[in-house]
Amino acid sequence: MENSKYISIAELAKRLGISRIAVYKKVKKGDIKAIKIGRSYAIPTNAIDKKARNVKGRPLRDEDKKIIEKAVRKTVQEYGEVLKKLGKE
Secondary structure: OOOOOEEEEEHHHHHHHHHHHHHHHHHHHHOOOOOOEOEEEEEEEOOHHHHHHHHOOOOOOHHHHHHHHHHHHHHHHHHHHHHHHHHHH
C-alpha cells in the first residue's frame, strides 16, 4: 500500500452519498478494506473497488425488488384510504 492516499470514513460516505454508519457497516463486513488506527479507520483510495464506488447507482437485485414490493403492498393495504386522500390534494 505504498504511495496510496487514505481517506476517512466520513469522506468516503460523502463521496458515495451514503451515511457514515453505512460505511462503517461495510468496513465491518469486509466489503470495504480499511486500516484501523486507534479508534478510527483509514481507507486506502486504491482499495475502494468499483462495487463500493457504485453503491448509489447500482441496479436492484430481484431479492431487493421483492422486499420493496412487499413493503409497498403492506403500506397500501394499511394506508390506502389516506394515500388516496393525499393524492387528491
